[in-house]
Amino acid sequence: MTESIWIRPQTEYRDEQYFGVGMWSRVFAYLAIVVSAQVLRWSLYVSHGFDLGFYQQALAAWVENGFQAQSTYFPGGILQHNGAWLMTLLAYPAAVFGTGFLFVTESLAVALGYIPIIKMAKIAKLPPSQAALLGVLYLLNPLVIAGNLYDFHMSVLAAPLLLWGMVSLLESKMVPFAGFLVLLTGMGNHVSLAAILLVTLALMMKGIKPLTLVGIVLVGLWILVLQHYLRTPIMSWMFPPKGQLQVHESLRVLLYGAWSVAPFVLTLFMFLKTRRLYLSPYWLLPLIGLAIHILSASPAQTSPFDQKSTLLVPFLIWPVIDTAKHLGMSWSKREHFMMKLALIGMLGVMTLDFYHSAWRVRPQNTQVLTEALGHVSNHDWVYAQNNVLPHLGITAQEIPLSRLKPKTIPPGAEIVWDTQFSDKTTPAFVYADVKNLLHSHDVRVIFQKSGVLVLQLRSHHAQNHGA
Amino acid sequence: MSKSIRLDEPSPESGPVKIRVRWMERWHKSFHQLGIWAELTRNLAVRDVETRYKHSMLGLYWAIINPLVTAAIFGFVFGVIFHASSKPIPYVVFMLTGITFWNFFANGVMSAVGSISGNAALLAKIYFPRIVLPTASVLARFIDFMFSLLVLIVFIFIYHTPIYWSSLWIPVILVLQVFFTLGIGYLVAALNVLYRDVNQLVGLVLLVWMYFSPVMYPVTHLKPSLRSILLMNPMGSLLQMERDVIFTGHLQYPLFAWVALTWTVFVFFAGISLFRRIEPLFAEVM
Numbered sequence: 001m002t003e004s005i006w007i008r009p010q011t012e013y014r015d016e017q018y019f020g021v022g023m024w025s026r027v028f029a030y031l032a033i034v035v036s037a038q039v040l041r042w043s044l045y046v047s048h049g050f051d052l053g054f055y056q057q058a059l060a061a062w063v064e065n066g067f068q069a070q071s072t073y074f075p076g077g078i079l080q081h082n083g084a085w086l087m088t089l090l091a092y093p094a095a096v097f098g099t100g101f102l103f104v105t106e107s108l109a110v111a112l113g114y115i116p117i118i119k120m121a122k123i124a125k126l127p128p129s130q131a132a133l134l135g136v137l138y139l140l141n142p143l144v145i146a147g148n149l150y151d152f153h154m155s156v157l158a159a160p161l162l163l164w165g166m167v168s169l170l171e172s173k174m175v176p177f178a179g180f181l182v183l184l185t186g187m188g189n190h191v192s193l194a195a196i197l198l199v200t201l202a203l204m205m206k207g208i209k210p211l212t213l214v215g216i217v218l219v220g221l222w223i224l225v226l227q228h229y230l231r232t233p234i235m236s237w238m239f240p241p242k243g244q245l246q247v248h249e250s251l252r253v254l255l256y257g258a259w260s261v262a263p264f265v266l267t268l269f270m271f272l273k274t275r276r277l278y279l280s281p282y283w284l285l286p287l288i289g290l291a292i293h294i295l296s297a298s299p300a301q302t303s304p305f306d307q308k309s310t311l312l313v314p315f316l317i318w319p320v321i322d323t324a325k326h327l328g329m330s331w332s333k334r335e336h337f338m339m340k341l342a343l344i345g346m347l348g349v350m351t352l353d354f355y356h357s358a359w360r361v362r363p364q365n366t367q368v369l370t371e372a373l374g375h376v377s378n379h380d381w382v383y384a385q386n387n388v389l390p391h392l393g394i395t396a397q398e399i400p401l402s403r404l405k406p407k408t409i410p411p412g413a414e415i416v417w418d419t420q421f422s423d424k425t426t427p428a429f430v431y432a433d434v435k436n437l438l439h440s441h442d443v444r445v446i447f448q449k450s451g452v453l454v455l456q457l458r459s460h461h462a463q464n465h466g467a
Numbered sequence: 468m469s470k471s472i473r474l475d476e477p478s479p480e481s482g483p484v485k486i487r488v489r490w491m492e493r494w495h496k497s498f499h500q501l502g503i504w505a506e507l508t509r510n511l512a513v514r515d516v517e518t519r520y521k522h523s524m525l526g527l528y529w530a531i532i533n534p535l536v537t538a539a540i541f542g543f544v545f546g547v548i549f550h551a552s553s554k555p556i557p558y559v560v561f562m563l564t565g566i567t568f569w570n571f572f573a574n575g576v577m578s579a580v581g582s583i584s585g586n587a588a589l590l591a592k593i594y595f596p597r598i599v600l601p602t603a604s605v606l607a608r609f610i611d612f613m614f615s616l617l618v619l620i621v622f623i624f625i626y627h628t629p630i631y632w633s634s635l636w637i638p639v640i641l642v643l644q645v646f647f648t649l650g651i652g653y654l655v656a657a658l659n660v661l662y663r664d665v666n667q668l669v670g671l672v673l674l675v676w677m678y679f680s681p682v683m684y685p686v687t688h689l690k691p692s693l694r695s696i697l698l699m700n701p702m703g704s705l706l707q708m709e710r711d712v713i714f715t716g717h718l719q720y721p722l723f724a725w726v727a728l729t730w731t732v733f734v735f736f737a738g739i740s741l742f743r744r745i746e747p748l749f750a751e752v753m
Contacts, residue, residue, distance in 0.1 A: 021740040028733035035729045036699055039722050043695040100725035107729075366691045 017128040053389030061396040072399040084154040086186025113160035124325035153307040158187040162314040194311040286315040381413040386423040420451040511603035530614035565682035571612035578604040579652030601656040631716035653738030657745040698723040701730040
């Protein structure tokens with residue numbers, strides 16, 4: 001007699017379902033779309049580009065003058081300004097491959113953050129579909145895209161490292177955890193808060209263990225190096241100065257908070273349909289980060305499009321994974337569809353917002369600006385507005401127009417000025433100074449068309465002022 | 468009672484060394500397998516070219532005649548009737564360069580479309596990875612392209628057009644173009660098995676695509692905004708790069724090379740991904 005046996009189907013997913021070609025196509029889709037948007041914005045002079053200009057100059061200056069190179073953007077040495085020691089590795093390839101290399105490096109790094117998310121979801125035993133959705137939640141997140149769409153920032157490159165750090169934490173692997181923490185410090189002083197939050201996460205998850213202690217020691221050492229060796233003003237970024245809170249902007253701050261957390265809360269609601277309640281303790285970490293950001297006295301730091309906000313995303317992703325792990329439920333197809341729709345809608349709203357953003361008005365003189373740059377010499381110092389700076393390429397010879405001081409302009413320096421356009425960061429008195437220069441005999445007009453001017457200072461200008 | 472043994476359970480003596488050996492074996496096996504499929508792909512590509520020209524009177528000359536006639540027609544219409552200019556490069560050479568590189572892409576995609584649906588008998592008899600078929604089709608068109616390239620070189624010399632040493636970068640750009648063509652080829656080949664309209668649609672799409680790519684006109688004189696949009700198209704960017712390295716000695720729009728690179732990688736992976744997803748349905752549909 002044959003005996004029939006019912007074997008309970010075991011839902012075990014293969015690695016291929018998580019890390020197959022599908023995963024790579026999503027990573028490269030993000031890369032292709034974001035790089036195209038970056039290049040298109042760059043070619044239309046829409047990019048704000050102040051930080052991109054700074055990094056371009058920093059990399060070129062390192063190649064030319066070594067690590068003691070100075071910047072015209074901020075006083076002091078470049079490393080003293082931001083402490084991003086890993087940036088030095090980019091210097092030579094960037095000098096060879098140009099601005100596009102920086103765009104691709106940034107977008108590729110962000111896109112590769114998708115892999116540790118999938119890995120974390122797999123460790124939490126979430127099905128591949130949920131893992132993919134969490135990955136898309138990261139890639140399409142406004143805080144992630146805003147961080148790398150306009151500019152280049154080393155701090156954005158820290159997001160995937162944070163995620164890998166979380167993976168090694170989940171796997172209790174001390175050496176990789178310490179390695180990722182060290183690499184994280186290489187992204188500059190702006191990631192210090194994220195590094196502290198990562199170590200706090202380790203404390204919450206593992207308690208006092210060798211892994212946590214190593215993390216605490218490493219972060220402590222890094223803060224000491226920043227404070228005493230590089231003398232970077234780290235605390236002003238991490239904690240808002242007293243008595244200068246932007247309370248009058250409370251509505252914007254609230255909207256920012258809601259904007260940042262909304263997609264994660266939305267994901268959470270999907271799980272809460274079980275009528276079981278699980279409040280992950282890990283929500284605490286992003287909320288601390290968010291509070292510090294939005295209460296900061298620095299307007300740039302409170303902006304929802306500030307690159308430092310990107311680092312909050314890994315800490316927002318983790319509580320969602322933790323909730324899913326605890327409630328262990330699956331989404332229906334309809335819920336999946338709604339979730340994707342919400343994410344795409346979020347991206348659409350963000351795009352519209354970017355388009356209408358007054359801060360990044362598109363100049364009308366694109367063609368003339370291109371012509372004007374054809375008349376700019378590669379050997380002299382060039383002053384330019386923020387949106388034009390990235391077009392000067394990887395060069396040490398650039399100075400933001402906002403930093404122009406008539407008495408210190410080097411002889412032979414050139415000024416590119418689009419009179420029809422304001423980059424919103426160059427103060428009015430600088431424009432007044434340039435107008436005065438224009439009416440003096442110290443400048444020569446090299447190019448003039450449709451309101452775009454290229455001026456060159458005669459070599460005796462500096463001696464006149466010096467005298 | 469004896470304890471049940473699971474075959475996938477590691478044996479007590481298995482350690483890191485054993486695991487490493489197993490990994491090495493797997494890699495070795497994979498490379499060996501890849502070598503076999505690569506040989507099959509090459510044989511299929513050569514067979515494709517042979518059967519295409521074997522029984523025709525002009526044989527391989529067709530690979531040369533096609534781009535020549537196309538360039539002559541477009542050259543006459545745009546160069547003589549519409550006085551299109553591509554200074555300092557003679558328009559015929561400019562046009563022939565565009566047509567040669569574009570034709571490789573267009574012909575590659577067109578022959579990949581029917582590569583699965585047209586080989587139903589072969590698929591029913593032997594097992595091999597189905598992706599070999601569109602790959603072989605694209606490679607076959609690459610062989611045709613090499614003959615067209617000879618024609619282009621002859622024309623460059625006839626018109627005394629100066630070329631630069633940077634032309635040596637052409638193989639690198641061609642690698643990108645091959646991968647981009649393969650990606651699109653996988654995509655359309657798989658979709659054509661499910662929907663036979665794809666075959667017709669691809670022809671139309673390629674026609675529109677050609678006019679949106681700088682095959683017959685230079686982008687240098689266009690408005691920057693329009694030029695940027697045209698170069699966002701990966702094929703447009705690749706064609707521009709190919710012309711630039713041959714005739715100007717440097718990339719005029721280097722930033723768009725990154726756009727082409729990222730889209731190529733994405734299209735290639737997306738093509739494989741979609742192909743693998745649809746592959747199990749081939750047997751049911753065909």
